[in-house]
Amino acid sequence: MNYKYKVGCSIENLKGVRDFIRGALKDHGVSDLQISEMVLALDEMCSNLMIHAHHCNPDELFELKIDVEKDHPVVFEIIDDGSSFDINQFSEPELGNLVHEKRKGGLGIRLVKSIMDKIEYQHASGKNICRLIKKVQFK
Amino acid sequence: MIHIKRLQEDGADIIALIGEIDASSSIELDLAIAKSVGEGFSRILIDCSSLEYISSAGLGVFMSYIEEFNDKKIKMVLFGMNEKVANTFEILGLHELLQIGKDKVQAKKMIDEL
Numbered sequence: 001m002n003y004k005y006k007v008g009c010s011i012e013n014l015k016g017v018r019d020f021i022r023g024a025l026k027d028h029g030v031s032d033l034q035i036s037e038m039v040l041a042l043d044e045m046c047s048n049l050m051i052h053a054h055h056c057n058p059d060e061l062f063e064l065k066i067d068v069e070k071d072h073p074v075v076f077e078i079i080d081d082g083s084s085f086d087i088n089q090f091s092e093p094e095l096g097n098l099v100h101e102k103r104k105g106g107l108g109i110r111l112v113k114s115i116m117d118k119i120e121y122q123h124a125s126g127k128n129i130c131r132l133i134k135k136v137q138f139k
Numbered sequence: 140m141i142h143i144k145r146l147q148e149d150g151a152d153i154i155a156l157i158g159e160i161d162a163s164s165s166i167e168l169d170l171a172i173a174k175s176v177g178e179g180f181s182r183i184l185i186d187c188s189s190l191e192y193i194s195s196a197g198l199g200v201f202m203s204y205i206e207e208f209n210d211k212k213i214k215m216v217l218f219g220m221n222e223k224v225a226n227t228f229e230i231l232g233l234h235e236l237l238q239i240g241k242d243k244v245q246a247k248k249m250i251d252e253l
C-alpha cells in the first residue's frame with residue numbers, strides 16, 4: 001500500500017506528520033514499538049528539513065510517501081526542493097561532547113541512523129528524494 | 140502539544156509532562172526546568188507517566204542540564220515512562236546518563252540516595 005502526505009514547513013505540523021505515519025502503519029501487523037521508532041525517525045528527518053532547509057516557512061511544502069507491503073521492508077520517501085542535507089555526510093557528535101557543550105541538537109541524526117536500516121539520497125529534476133528503509137516484523 | 144504541571148512534595152519539585160514533546164514544544168520543557176532551578180529547587184522529579192511521545196528536541200533539553208546540575212548539586216530523576224518513551228531514551232543510551240525510576244516511590248528513593 002502507498003500513502004502520501006503533503007505538509008508545509010512549520011514545526012507545528014510535526015504532530016500531523018506523526019499521526020499520518022501512525023495511521024498508515026497501524027493496520028499492517030507491525031508492532032507498536034516498531035511503529036513508534038519509525039514515527040520518531042521520520043519526525044527527526046522532517047523537523048530537520050523544516051528548520052534547516054526551509055527555515056520553518058509554512059508556505060514551502062514537501063511530500064512524504066510510505067510504501068508498506070507485507071514481508072518487505074517499509075520504505076519512506078521525503079521529497080522536497082530545498083537545499084539538500086545528506087545526513088550520511090554528517091558524523092554525529094559523541095554523547096559526551098553533547099553533554100559538555102550543552103547542545104540541544106545532534107541527537108536526532110543519531111536516532112535516525114540507529115533506527116533505520118538504510119538512508120539514501122537522490123537528486124532528480126530539481127527535487128531531493130531522501131529514502132529511508134526499515135526492515136520490520138510482520139505479524 | 141505538551142501541558143506541564145508543577146507541584147511540590149517534601150521539598151522536591153515535581154514537573155509532570157502531559158502529552159507530546161517535539162521540536163515545537165521542547166521549549167516548554169526547557170522553561171519549566173529553568174523555572175524550577177531559578178526558584179532554588181535542588182531536587183527535581185520529572186513525572187513522565189502522561190508523556191506520550193518525546194523526540195530528540197526534548198531529550199536534548201535533559202542532556203543540556205546534566206553538567207549544570209552536577210556543578211550545582213541539583214538532583215533530577217525521571218519516572219513513569221511508558222515502553223515507547225523509555226525505548227527512545229534507550230536507543231541513544233541516555234538511560235545511562237540520566238537517573239530514571241520506575242514510579243514516583245522509586246524515584247523519590249533514588250533522589251534521596253543520590
